[in-house]
Structures are given as C-alpha cells and as structure tokens.
Amino acid sequence: MSFLQKPKVSHPGLPRNELGLTVRDYEGGMSTLCAGCGHDSITAALIQAVFELSIPPHRMAKLSGIGCSSKTPAYFASASHGFNSVHGRMPSVATGANAANGELVYIGLSGDGDTLSIGLGQFCHAIRRNLNMLYLLENNGVYGLTKGQFSASADVGSKAKKGEVNQQPPIDPCLLALSIGCTFVARSFSGDKAHLVPLLKAGMRHRGFALVDVISPCVTFNDHEGSTKSYQFTRKNAQVVTYADYVPPATEIRSEQAAGTVQSVTLHDGSRVLLRKVGADYDATDRTGAFDYVSRHQAKGEIVTGLLFIDEGKPDMHQVQSLPDQPLNAVPYGKLNPGQKALDAIQARFR
Amino acid sequence: MQPTDITDPQYFHKVVDCQWGCPAHTDVPGYIRLIAQGRFTDAYMLNRQANVFPGILGRVCDRPCEPACRRGRVEDKPVAICRLKRVAADNRDDVAALLPKPVQQKNGKRVALVGAGPASLTVANDLLPLGYEVVIYEALDVPGGLMRSNIPSFRLPVEVLDEEIGMIVGMGADLRLGTPVPSMKALLAEGYDAVFVGSGAPRGKNLKLAGRDAASANIHIGIAWLESVAFGHIDRIGEKVLIIGVGNTAMDCCRTSLRLGAKSVKVMARKPRQFFKASPWELEDAEAETVEIVVNHAPKSFVVENGKLVGMLFEKMEYQFDERGRITSEKVVGEILFPCDDVVLAIGQENAFPWIERDIGIEFDKWEVPVVDPVTYQGTRPGVFFGGDAAFGPKNIIWAVEHGHQAAISIHSYCQSRDLHERPPYGMNLTTSKMGTHEWAFSNAYDPVERRLVPHVSLKERFAKLDLEVELGFGPEQFVKEVERCLNCDIQTVFTAKLCIECDACVDICPTRCLTITDNGEETGLRQRLSAPAANLEQALYVSAELPQTRRVMVKDEDLCIHCSLCAERCPTGAWDMQKFTLKVPYAAAAADADLAPARTGT
Ligand SMILES: Cc1cc2nc3c(=O)[nH]c(=O)nc-3n(C[C@H](O)[C@H](O)[C@H](O)COP(=O)(O)OP(=O)(O)OC[C@H]3O[C@@H](n4cnc5c(N)ncnc54)[C@H](O)[C@@H]3O)c2cc1C
Numbered sequence: 043m044s045f046l047q048k049p050k051v052s053h054p055g056l057p058r059n060e061l062g063l064t065v066r067d068y069e070g071g072m073s074t075l076c077a078g079c080g081h082d083s084i085t086a087a088l089i090q091a092v093f094e095l096s097i098p099p100h101r102m103a104k105l106s107g108i109g110c111s112s113k114t115p116a117y118f119a120s121a122s123h124g125f126n127s128v129h130g131r132m133p134s135v136a137t138g139a140n141a142a143n144g145e146l147v148y149i150g151l152s153g154d155g156d157t158l159s160i161g162l163g164q165f166c167h168a169i170r171r172n173l174n175m176l177y178l179l180e181n182n183g184v185y186g187l188t189k190g191q192f193s194a195s196a197d198v199g200s201k202a203k204k205g206e207v208n209q210q211p212p213i214d215p216c217l218l219a220l221s222i223g224c225t226f227v228a229r230s231f232s233g234d235k236a237h238l239v240p241l242l243k244a245g246m247r248h249r250g251f252a253l254v255d256v257i258s259p260c261v262t263f264n265d266h267e268g269s270t271k272s273y274q275f276t277r278k279n280a281q282v283v284t285y286a287d288y289v290p291p292a293t294e295i296r297s298e299q300a301a302g303t304v305q306s307v308t309l310h311d312g313s314r315v316l317l318r319k320v321g322a323d324y325d326a327t328d329r330t331g332a333f334d335y336v337s338r339h340q341a342k343g344e345i346v347t348g349l350l351f352i353d354e355g356k357p358d359m360h361q362v363q364s365l366p367d368q369p370l371n372a373v374p375y376g377k378l379n380p381g382q383k384a385l386d387a388i389q390a391r392f393r
Numbered sequence: 394m395q396p397t398d399i400t401d402p403q404y405f406h407k408v409v410d411c412q413w414g415c416p417a418h419t420d421v422p423g424y425i426r427l428i429a430q431g432r433f434t435d436a437y438m439l440n441r442q443a444n445v446f447p448g449i450l451g452r453v454c455d456r457p458c459e460p461a462c463r464r465g466r467v468e469d470k471p472v473a474i475c476r477l478k479r480v481a482a483d484n485r486d487d488v489a490a491l492l493p494k495p496v497q498q499k500n501g502k503r504v505a506l507v508g509a510g511p512a513s514l515t516v517a518n519d520l521l522p523l524g525y526e527v528v529i530y531e532a533l534d535v536p537g538g539l540m541r542s543n544i545p546s547f548r549l550p551v552e553v554l555d556e557e558i559g560m561i562v563g564m565g566a567d568l569r570l571g572t573p574v575p576s577m578k579a580l581l582a583e584g585y586d587a588v589f590v591g592s593g594a595p596r597g598k599n600l601k602l603a604g605r606d607a608a609s610a611n612i613h614i615g616i617a618w619l620e621s622v623a624f625g626h627i628d629r630i631g632e633k634v635l636i637i638g639v640g641n642t643a644m645d646c647c648r649t650s651l652r653l654g655a656k657s658v659k660v661m662a663r664k665p666r667q668f669f670k671a672s673p674w675e676l677e678d679a680e681a682e683t684v685e686i687v688v689n690h691a692p693k694s695f696v697v698e699n700g701k702l703v704g705m706l707f708e709k710m711e712y713q714f715d716e717r718g719r720i721t722s723e724k725v726v727g728e729i730l731f732p733c734d735d736v737v738l739a740i741g742q743e744n745a746f747p748w749i750e751r752d753i754g755i756e757f758d759k760w761e762v763p764v765v766d767p768v769t770y771q772g773t774r775p776g777v778f779f780g781g782d783a784a785f786g787p788k789n790i791i792w793a794v795e796h797g798h799q800a801a802i803s804i805h806s807y808c809q810s811r812d813l814h815e816r817p818p819y820g821m822n823l824t825t826s827k828m829g830t831h832e833w834a835f836s837n838a839y840d841p842v843e844r845r846l847v848p849h850v851s852l853k854e855r856f857a858k859l860d861l862e863v864e865l866g867f868g869p870e871q872f873v874k875e876v877e878r879c880l881n882c883d884i885q886t887v888f889t890a891k892l893c894i895e896c897d898a899c900v901d902i903c904p905t906r907c908l909t910i911t912d913n914g915e916e917t918g919l920r921q922r923l924s925a926p927a928a929n930l931e932q933a934l935y936v937s938a939e940l941p942q943t944r945r946v947m948v949k950d951e952d953l954c955i956h957c958s959l960c961a962e963r964c965p966t967g968a969w970d971m972q973k974f975t976l977k978v979p980y981a982a983a984a985a986d987a988d989l990a991p992a993r994t995g996t
C-alpha cells in the first residue's frame with residue numbers, strides 16, 4: 043500500500059463522458075492491496091468501464107463480501123453506494139437491495155474464496171434467481187487476505203508458495219454457472235484490459251446475472267513458479283475464444299466490427315455485443331456447446347477466456363417475482379405501509 | 394522505437410525542464426530542495442557553481458527556466474524559480490571560506506579580458522582557480538557592465554552587485570578600472586596568451602524622424618540615459634514622458650522616469666501586446682506603477698515649437714492576422730499627437746567595435762558583428778575569444794555567464810594547445826531515492842498550493858528614493874510553500890525491463906497518465922496509442938527494452954510526469970525506481986583534469 047493519496051492533478055487532455063465526467067471522477071480511495079495485485083488492475087478496468095458507460099456514480103451500488111477482492115468497493119467510485127457485507131453473503135445483500143430498488147446498477151465484487159467456498163450456496167441461488175447484477179469474481183486461486191491458503195478454484199497440482207501441492211479438484215465458476223442457468227458467463231484476465239473492459243460493460247448492460255470470472259494473480263502468495271494463477275502461467279495458457287466489443291444503443295457498427303466471423307447479440311436496452319471469434323466456430327448462445335468447449339480445453343490445461351455464453355431472453359428476478367419497478371423509496375408512504383386494516387384483509391385471504 | 398539510451402546524460406537532463414532551459418544548466422530542483430531543508434548557504438553555492446551570480450540573478454534574471462518549468466504544463470503557473478534563488482542569497486551565511494582562494498602557484502599563462510560585465514567576470518571566475526593571471530580592462534570606473542550601468546538600482550541594489558563581483562575579483566583578478574582598451578592591436582602586442590572580448594553591445598539605436606535634431610535636448614537614447622542616471626549625471630526629467638519601444642529597456646526607462654519626477658509616462662508601441670519583447674513580469678511591474686501602455690501607434694515625427702520638443706506625432710495602425718496570429722497586413726487609419734516634454738528611445742542595441750582594427754584577422758559580418766564559433770566562442774583569429782552581448786548581439790546575463798563558462802573552457806584548452814572542438818563531456822550520477830517501502834529522500838507528494846506572490850514596497854513609498862529596491866523577496870511565509878511546488882524533476886523514473894511482470898499497477902496509478910505497456914512501433918503511431926496521446930513533441934518518450942512476458946514495451950511520456958513516485962511505490966518488483974540525477978556540467982576545471990567520472994546508471 044502507499045501512504046500518499048493519488049494527487050488530484052490530472053492529464054489536462056482527459057476525455058469527458060456524456061455526463062461531463064473524466065475517468066478520474068470514478069476513482070475511489072487509495073488501494074491498500076499489495077503493489078502489483080491483479081485486483082487493482084480489475085478496479086482500473088471497472089473504472090474505465092463505468093466511465094465509458096457514463097453511469098452516474100449515484101446510480102451505482104457496489105457490494106462485496108470479505109477478502110482482498112472484496113475490498114474493491116473502497117477503491118473506485120467514491121460517490122456511489124457501497125456495502126461491504128460478511129463473508130460469502132454479498133448475494134443476499136444484493137438480492138435485498140435489488141428487490142428494494144431495481145433501478146440501480148449493481149456491481150458485486152467477490153473473490154474465489156468468498157464465492158466458491160463460504161459463499162458457494164449464495165452464489166448459486168443468486169444465479170438461479172437471475173438477479174440483475176454484474177458479479178465480478180476476482181479469481182486468484184488463494185485466500186489472499188488470510189495469507190494464501192488454497193481456495194476452491196486452485197487447480198490440481200498447483201503449487202503453493204511454500205511448496206505444498208493442491209490435491210482437491212477445483213470448482214470452475216464458469217462451468218458451474220453454465221450448469222445452473224446463468225444467463226451471462228464470461229472469463230477474462232486482469233492483465234488484459236482491452237479484453238476485460240468490454241466484458242464488464244456488456245455485463246452491466248445485460249439484464250440478469252452476469253458473471254465475469256477474472257483471473258487475477260495474487261502477487262504476494264500465488265505468482266511463483268508452479269502456480270497456475272500467476273501472470274506468467276495465465277499469459278501462456280489463456281486461450282481467447284471471443285473478443286467482445288460493446289456497442290451502445292443506436293450506434294453504427296464499424297465495418298471492421300462487422301467482418302466475417304462476428305456474432306452480434308442485442309441486449310434488452312438496444313445495445314449490442316459483437317463477438318469476434320478466434321479460430322473455432324464458437325457459438326456463444328449455445329449453452330451445452332459452451333460447456334463442452336470450456337471443459338474440453340480445461341482438461342488440456344487451457345484457460346478459455348471471452349464471453350462464453352449469453353442468453354438475453356430470460357426474465358430477471360424482478361420480472362419473475364413481479365416486483366414493483368418503482369424503487370421502494372419512491373413509493374408513497376401510504377402505499378408502502380397501508381396499515382393494519384389492509385394487512386388484516388391480506389391475512390384473511392389465507393385463513 | 395529503439396530503447397531509450399539513458400546512459401546519455403542529456404536524456405535525463407532534458408527531463409529536468411528548468412535545468413535544460415537554463416543556459417548555464419543550474420541545478421534548480423537541487424537548490425530548491427536545499428532551501429526546503431533550510432540549507433541556504435549550500436543552495437547558494439550550488440547556484441553559484443552554475444550561474445555565478447545568484448544574488449543578482451535571483452532578482453533580475455530573464456528566467457528562461459520558468460516558461461520551461463513542468464509545473465506550468467501541469468497547472469498554469471511555473472515554480473517561482475528565480476525568486477527562490479534570491480531566497481538562497483538573502484538567507485545564506487558568509488561564503489568567503491567556501492570560495493577558491495587566490496592561487497599562489499600561478500600556471501604561467503596570462504589572459505586579458507576586455508570589459509568587466511558578467512561574461513568577462515565568469516571567465517575570470519573559472520580561470521583564476523586554475524592559476525591563470527587574469528587582467529580585466531574596464532572603461533568605466535566601476536565593474537559590472539550593464540548590470541551596473543543600466544539595470545536600475547530599484548531592481549538590483551548596488552550592494553548585491555558589489556558583493557558578488559567582489560567574490561570574483563577577490564580570487565586574485567587584476568581589475569583595471571577606468572582603463573578602456575583603445576586598440577586591439579596594441580592589446581595583442583602585449584603578449585597575452587589569450588584575449589577575451591566581453592565588451593557588450595553598447596550602442597543604443599537612434600530614431601531618425603523629422604524634428605529629431607531640433608529637439609535633441611529632450612530626446613534621449615535609452616541605454617545611455619539609464620547609464621547617466623545610474624552614475625548621477627541625470628537626476629530629473631519632464632512631467633510628460635513618452636517611451637518609444639516595448640523591450641525590457643523600455644520598462645526600465647519608464648519606471649526610472651517616474652522616479653525622476655515624471656507625472657505621466659506612456660510607453661508607445663507600434664504593434665499589439667502579444668508582440669512585445671518585454672517579459673510579462675516587467676510589463677506588470679510597470680503598469681502597477683501607473684505607466685500607460687499604448688498599442689498600435691507608430692512614431693511619425695517629433696513636434697518642435699520654439700526650438701523645444703512639445704509632442705510626438707503617431708500614426709494609428711490596424712493589423713490583419715492569420716490563424717496563427719501572425720500579421721498579414723497593416724494599414725494606417727489616422728494620426729494623433731501626444732504632447733510630451735521628453736522622449737526616451739528604447740528601440741534596441743547594437744554591437745560596436747571601434748577599437749578593434751579590421752586588419753588583424755578578426756572578421757566581422759555585414760552587421761558589424763564578429764564572426765564567432767558558436768561552440769568554442771573563438772573569433773576568426775586564434776586566441777581571441779568573444780562572449781556575452783559582444784558575441785552574438787544583446788542577450789541577457791545568464792547567457793553571458795554561459796558564454797563565459799564555454800570561453801573559459803576554450804581558453805584553457807587553447808593555452809594547453811588542445812583541440813578546442815573537443816569539449817569535455819557531460820557526466821551524471823544516478824542514485825536511488827528509496828529510503829523505505831514508501832519513503833523517499835524527497836518530498837514526493839503533490840502539493841496543490843498556488844504560486845506565491847512576492848511582496849513589494851507599497852506604491853506610496855517606492856518612489857521616495859531612486860535606489861529603493863521595490864521587490865522585498867520571499868519571506869518564510871512564502872518560500873516554505875513555494876518550495877513544495879517544485880516537482881523534483883531531477884528525481885528520475887528509471888525502468889528496468891527485465892524485472893517487469895506487466896501487472897499494470899504503475900500504468901493504473903499514474904495520476905497524469907504517463908505510462909503505457911503496448912506493442913512497440915514507430916514514434917508517430919506510438920504517440921497516438923498511449924494512455925493519453927503524447928501531443929507535446931518537445932517532450933521525449935522513454936521506451937524500454939522488450940518486456941519478458943509479452944515482448945511488449947513500457948513507454949513513458951515524459952511530458953506531464955509529476956515525479957510523485959507512485960509508479961515506483963505500486964511496482965511489486967522494483968522495475969520502476971526513483972533515482973536522483975545529478976548532471977555533471979563540465980567547466981574549465983574539468984577540461985584541466987579530463988577525469989570526469991564515467992556516467993553511472995541505475996540498476
Ligand atoms: C536597460 C537594460 C536592462 C537590462 N535588464 C536585464 C535584466 O533584467 N536581466 C538580464 O538578464 N539582462 C538584462 N539586460 C541585459 C544584460 O545587462 C546584458 O545582456 C549583459 O550585461 C551582457 O553582459 P556582457 O558581459 O556581455 O557585457 P556588458 O554587461 O555590456 O559589459 C560590457 C563592459 O565592457 C566595457 N567595455 C566596452 N568596451 C570596452 C573597451 N574597449 N575597453 C574596456 N572596457 C570596455 C563596458 O564599459 C562594460 O562595462 C538589460 C540590458 C539593458 C540595456
């Protein structure tokens with residue numbers, strides 16, 4: 043960590059977004075993570091993404107559990123809502139918040155420990171509910187905050203810093219999500235912002251649960267020889283299956299984006315995700331195909347990255363549960379609390 | 394692009410914008426840090442090494458460093474570099490013990506210097522410690538050149554001049570005052586080993602318009618008039634004064650007039666303000682003293698009644714500009730009379746060498762300026778050197794000093810029969826500033842404080858005496874803040890490619906978007922695809938060797954780096970380090986030893 047605050051002075055030529063803000067207006071407090079942590083790069087990518095989408099900071103909610111990764115809400119968008127909850131419980135808090143106010147952009151920030159160990163159940167049920175949120179899994183294969191124990195995403199054979207070799211099979215969050223109906227599944231790498239930023243943007247604009255699993259090396263406990271989540275290993279073994287381009291609503295598609303093997307998926311707000319496919323004829327709308335592709339490559343030790351699957355047609359929690367569109371804080375008090383008589387009438391229906 | 398060669402001292406030198414901008418390469422950030430530490434004497438001596446006259450220059454330097462200062466690119470106002478120099482001079486202790494003592498064991502070489510202006514004095518300063526016998530011939534009864542005869546004492550007090558000139562003369566110069574050199578031929582005949590001409594550009598330009606001769610009693614040539622004022626030969630002027638010209642001389646003339654009894658002073662300019670030669674601060678000071686600046690008026694004639702000057706006729710001008718602000722056409726749109734009692738002409742200076750014979754191998758060009766080698770400062774006759782205003786026409790003190798340093802190197806080489814074009818090399822030192830994980834040997838935090846203003850004597854009091862210094866200089870209230878504005882551009886970001894794991898931490902943290910990891914390519918393209926486009930072509934790109942993991946390169950745009958150290962603090966591997974750069978500027982003494990330590994770079 044650094045003691046200095048990042049000075050306010052900035053490049054005079056910084057571009058401004060539709061709201062007149064610069065990327066620096068989306069920054070947060072100074073990171074206290076280890077220098078070189080992948081999580082900090084993800085934060086920078088996130089800042090870039092929300093800046094580019096021109097999201098008003100006060101219309102965003104950042105939610106997290108516990109872990110180095112879960113400290114992220116403190117490091118960006120100081121002017122947004124934030125909730126640093128308990129370990130593995132962020133999905134519940136997100137569910138409650140989303141039910142009360144469906145208008146905000148929800149960004150969940152979690153780690154592989156927070157998500158795949160203590161919070162696995164919560165994670166799965168949020169997916170099943172198709173909770174409308176971006177769920178960012180900052181995946182480093184260890185419990186960083188508690189000094190580097192293997193997490194549930196550690197690969198068999200991956201070596202800990204002190205030499206211990208992991209024996210337990212990993213949970214692959216993307217395969218898990220595909221298997222339980224997740225409507226947006228992507229994987230990326232903290233060291234490749236050009237790949238990551240469009241995925242984050244598309245994930246925020248997707249209506250439903252958008253999982254972005256980001257390999258995010260822990261420089262302190264998991265960036266050595268023998269680790270399968272190091273910068274070096276990830277760079278060697280990542281296999282990009284799709285590059286995503288996010289195209290805002292009513293924007294013309296540039297010719298190079300329209301070329302050849304491009305798959306276009308239209309999101310509910312009219313924006314589009316263009317998927318440039320690398321090599322294989324990959325179909326990101328085919329759930330079983332995606333599952334098959336990812337597992338086959340995983341067996342070869344490859345880390346498949348890109349937008350792996352998207353289904354824009356499924357209703358999200360609000361629609362399924364017929365929740366009011368209006369945020370509860372905007373519902374008139376009389377309607378929100380109709381009084382004892384109304385409650386009695388409701389209860390009478392169940393007698 | 395090829396990886397940047399940081400073993401070349403000039404690469405990092407250029408990053409220190411002020412030092413690069415200073416003709417004498419003063420170690421500005423170095424002395425500013427010393428002031429911050431309260432080490433005024435050390436700050437003074439560090440200055441003196443490069444610019445020889447810190448007390449003088451801390452008041453009247455032309456300050457080319459300030460427009461160059463990085464702070465002026467990051468915010469709008471540069472660091473008050475010049476005023477901080479004066480802080481060092483005002484607060485220092487006695488430095489006598491730190492100055493070279495007269496050398497007892499002379500080296501047997503005799504050098505004659507013509508004129509005792511800053512150029513000659515610098516040559517003396519550099520050669521005396523090497524054992525030269527230095528004879529300075531000065532026509533006037535006092536040394537200092539234009540610094541004494543023309544720069545008014547309300548800007549530069551006589552005591553400051555006396556003290557700093559005294560330091561040089563005290564090293565054992567043979568200063569012969571009131572001794573003009575009437576003939577170069579005769580001087581050469583005296584058998585000096587080398588001659589340095591530092592006689593300045595002494596002739597003020599005249600304005601030959603109708604009425605000039607009839608009114609000559611009340612028309613003064615600026616630099617001669619200022620000299621007469623300085624030496625007490627003139628002590629009054631009429632109530633209404635017109636100054637013709639918009640350079641720094643004009644500013645001194647108008648302010649001096651106010652101190653000699655003028656009630657209304659107008660500076661008459663032919664062109665609009667953006668074409669003025671005077672430094673902005675000189676204009677500000679003049680206007681603060683109620684001098685009126687009248688633009689777009691071209692002098693037409695002097696109006697004389699009964700043999701006395703009563704006014705001047707001007708043509709009113711109108712100009713057309715192109716999109717780059719240059720004048721494309723002009724037209725006269727009227728005529729107007731400005732009544733006045735006196736006119737001071739401040740329209741420029743010229744070189745004049747009536748005392749140099751034209752048949753002794755010293756060539757002059759068609760403007761009567763001597764032909765001088767811009768590297769060695771030697772004229773066309775071996776052993777005769779030129780510097781200061783005498784060399785390439787009127788410049789300023791700091792240039793005169795730099796010419797003096799260079800000429801001293803040449804004279805020394807010449808006296809040892811070495812090739813003058815083989816200049817002693819620049820050197821450098823780089824040492825890490827790291828003290829702990831996030832501790833640096835300098836104040837790296839960016840302080841957003843605005844440029845401090847120098848207190849002035851109030852308008853009421855300042856005209857009481859001609860030699861009352863107007864600027865009071867920074868006191869502690871100002872300078873403790875001003876020093877924090879310096880961005881420590883000499884603490885360099887030094888990169889070691891093989892250590893980088895491409896985690897992006899440095900790229901992400903940099904507040905001014907200096908850093909990018911990208912595929913290499915040619916410069917124009919590269920400049921476009923950085924974290925922020927590198928539009929300032931005067932500032933270099935620092936390109937690394939290939940990075941180990943992806944074969945991309947780290948590129949740093951030097952333009953807006955505020956030297957905050959955050960890149961180095963956030964780097965997990967120490968690939969970025971902050972290293973103190975010290976430029977080793979060669980002086981005549983270095984040419985003597987030719988033993989400059991070889992350049993040392995970081996990890
Ligand atoms: C009005 C005015 C204001 C200025 N203000 C500033 C300022 O604020 N800041 C700044 O940096 N610069 C200023 N300058 C410019 C600066 O003063 C000169 O550039 C500088 O002094 C040049 O130094 P020099 O050593 O070349 O010559 P000079 O300072 O001109 O000295 C030459 C000396 O040689 C002597 N000399 C000439 N011929 C002979 C001879 N044949 N024999 C013996 N002696 C001789 C002269 O008497 C003189 O003393 C100003 C100039 C003027 C005219």
Ligand SMILES: Cc1ncc(C[n+]2csc(CCOP(=O)(O)OP(=O)(O)O)c2C)c(N)n1
Binds near residue numbers: 108112153184185
């Ligand atoms: C209920 C509870 N159990 C255990 C812990 C201890 N704990 C803190 S963080 C953490 C693991 C975090 O791992 P991960 O989510 O991968 O985050 P990282 O630090 O690796 O980013 C654990 C087990 C806790 N804070 N609360």
Ligand code: SF4
Binds near residue numbers: 410412421463878883
């Ligand atoms: S900020 Fe300081 S070191 Fe940098 S150019 Fe300005 S004065 Fe020089």
Ligand code: SF4
Binds near residue numbers: 903953958
């Ligand atoms: S010191 Fe480093 S982080 Fe700071 S401005 Fe310069 S390049 Fe950027």
Ligand code: SF4
Binds near residue numbers: 893894897963969
């Ligand atoms: S922080 Fe260090 S290791 Fe990371 S990219 Fe920058 S220089 Fe390389």
Ligand SMILES: [Mg+2]
Binds near residue numbers: 180181183185186
């Ligand atoms: Mg983890």
